[in-house]
Every structure is written in structure tokens, then in C-alpha cells.
Amino acid sequence: ETGVTQSPTHLIKTRGQQVTLRCSSQSGHNTVSWYQQALGQGPQFIFQYYREEENGRGNFPPRFSGLQFPNYSSELNVNALELDDSALLLCAINPGRGGEETQYFGPGTRLLVL
């Protein structure tokens, strides 16, 4: 059991605001990925961090940024929120290295932008 946790569980923001979401795991891991899942869609890859460096990015604008810390926790920051940013934001960890291996997801943060 990887025990991936995310905070907060729910968040309501208004357009133009900024948000920071957090992800952590009980087990050590080198790789963390972030995904955005809109209603009725599959998760869309935002970016991945490996040993505190960005290690791949999906088709998301620069206002989506992230960090990975030495204790393996991670943050997703979104600036200048737009209505379409309303979604479930998920982090996922890889017990090993690289984006191709099995990923284990946290419960997600539900973001609503008004």
C-alpha cells in the first residue's frame, strides 16, 4: 500500500485566483506525476517530476507549474485560474523510475472555479 495522500480534498476558487495542491506518500518514490481529469474524461497528463526535476510535460500552459521536494512530497500550482480548470486533480507515484511503470494514484483534489 503506497498511501498516497492529497490535500485539500475539495477547493472552490474564483477566476483569476491561484491555487496550490499537495501530494505525499508514505512510501519513498522518485517519480510523481500530475493529471487533470475533467468530468466524463480520462485523466490528462500535466507533468512529471523525477528527483525534483521536471521530467516530461503534457499539453498544458506554463501557468501550470510544479515542485517536488527532497522528502518526495510534491506541489501543483495553477495561476490565473480559468473556468475550464474545474476538474479532479490527481497525483500519481511510481515506485520505480520512469513514466512507463505502474502508477498509484492519490484520491485527488476536486477544484471548482467560479
Added chain:
Amino acid sequence: RKEVEQDPGPFNVPEGATVAFNCTYSNSASQSFFWYRQDCRKEPKLLMSVYSSGNEDGRFTAQLNRASQYISLLIRDSKLSDSATYLCVVGHNDMRFGAGTRLTVKP
């Protein structure tokens, strides 16, 4: 064309039925393949990895055809608890998800 495409569903089947999900992917360099299950308002959870030789886990059988860039999942003897959305996932440097196929198993 989407990178990973799945049957749009939904699938509504009676208990005990056999149901098959199909998935195609566009990147021929993809190297890893998975099926995830997602319950309503929950995170995706790994159901099984998919290997070229095909693999089975109890009532679940997954197959991969690299030449056709096609993945399948077969569920035999469906249970009420199998009701969920099934996500096809393809990996090449990062993971790409299909939109999911919703399954409802009815008594």
C-alpha cells in the same frame, strides 16, 4: 485522432455475463499498457498490466496486439461489484489515458 481511444459505452449487462472492452492507441512506440478501474468519484486504481503474451487474473483477461495497436479486456462471470469505469492506459515516457468505458452490471 486521440492517442488512446476506447469504446464509448456505456455497457449495461446482467450478472454472470461476459463483457469485452476494446482500446486502440496511435503511438506505435508505446511500451507499456494497463487497464485501470475507476469507481464513481474515486481515483483510478490499477486493475492489471497488459503483456504481449496476454495475461489473466481470475475472471479478467487482457490481450495486446502490437501490430494492430489494439488492447482488450475481457471480464467473465460479471459481478455487481464490477460496475465501474474502465480506463485503457498506454505508456511511452508518460501515461496516456483513454476516456474510459462505463460498465453497469445489473442483478
